[in-house]
Amino acid sequence: MDIKILDSHVRSMLSEKRYNHSIGVADTAQKLAKLLGADEEKAYTAGLLHDCAKEIEPETALKRLKAYGITVDEVSISSPALLHGPLGACIAQIEFGISDPEIFDAIWFHTTGKAAMNTLTKIIYIADYIEPSREFESVDKLRELAFSGKLDEAIVKASGRTIQYSIEKGRTIHPDTVHARNYILINQHNEQ
Ligand SMILES: [Fe+2]
Ligand SMILES: [Fe+2]
Numbered sequence: 012m013d014i015k016i017l018d019s020h021v022r023s024m025l026s027e028k029r030y031n032h033s034i035g036v037a038d039t040a041q042k043l044a045k046l047l048g049a050d051e052e053k054a055y056t057a058g059l060l061h062d063c064a065k066e067i068e069p070e071t072a073l074k075r076l077k078a079y080g081i082t083v084d085e086v087s088i089s090s091p092a093l094l095h096g097p098l099g100a101c102i103a104q105i106e107f108g109i110s111d112p113e114i115f116d117a118i119w120f121h122t123t124g125k126a127a128m129n130t131l132t133k134i135i136y137i138a139d140y141i142e143p144s145r146e147f148e149s150v151d152k153l154r155e156l157a158f159s160g161k162l163d164e165a166i167v168k169a170s171g172r173t174i175q176y177s178i179e180k181g182r183t184i185h186p187d188t189v190h191a192r193n194y195i196l197i198n199q200h201n202e203q
Contacts, residue, residue, distance in 0.1 A: 012107050017059060020107065024063050033062050035142030036135070043134045046160060050131070056109065057117040057135050064098035072098050079105065086183045093185060096122045124170055124191030133162050136191075140169045163195045 022030050037058030044054035064072060069091035076083055076094065079101045087093040100119035103109040117135040120128065124136050141154045149168065156165040170192040177184045 012109070014056065014059070017056065017107060021059055021063050025066055029062055029065060032142060032144055033059055035144050036061055036138045039138040039142045040134050043138060043157060043162070044131075046158065047130060047134070047162070049134060053111060053114055053131060054134050054138075057114045057131060058138055060103045060107070060109070060114070061099060061118050061121045061135055061139060062095065063118075064095040064102055067095065067098065069094060076101065086185045089183050090185070093122055096120060120187065123185040123187035124166065125187040126190035126194035128166075128191065128194075130162075133166060137162060137165050137169060141165075163199070167192055167195050 021033055025033065037055045040054035040058035041051045043049075044051045067075070072091065072094040073083065073088070076098055079098075081097055081101065083094065083097070087097070096119050099121075100115045103118055104115050109115070113129060113131045116129065117132045120132055121135045121139050125132070128136065137153070137157050141150060141157055149172065153165050153168060156162075156168070170188050173188055174184055174192070
């Protein structure tokens with residue numbers, strides 16, 4: 012599907028604010044891909060689509076995932092905001108005909124991360140965190156790390172922040188977020 016058509020689908024599925032966030036993620040992902048020598052077009056597409064399922068009600072999201080044959084884990088059911096990653100990946104693949112497995116993965120895991128992420132998945136995970144409209148205390152530090160090519164360090168900080176936030180709010184922590192962070196820290200330790 013042509014990027015302009017994808018863009019109009021995303022625009023029709025989201026509020027103006029979230030659409031603008033998606034464009035911010037797409038642009039940021041493209042810049043990071045350029046910096047890292049990854050595929051810029053794939054990064055832009057995955058960024059544009061990453062939140063396409065974000066405004067689907069949890070009940071509908073669960074039904075649609077079931078219809079796509081996806082079994083949802085208990086943590087995601089207890090924290091329904093997590094459903095939009097897997098559902099967005101399915102919509103991109105099935106409704107928009109995006110067959111690229113890396114784009115599928117990047118959308119699926121953009122909220123939780125996971126162990127052994129490939130470059131595109133890392134790019135979307137961090138671009139979602141640092142796109143220009145994001146405002147939180149350590150965002151400039153994360154931008155600095157990501158745009159100096161230190162994606163792993165940025166992901167350790169970002170996933171740590173997500174875990175901390177979940178604890179503060181009394182919410183469950185998705186094990187994939189713990190795996191994402193541990194995987195990088197273990198690798199860094201082994202390289203020392
Ligand atoms: Fe998201
Ligand atoms: Fe997002």
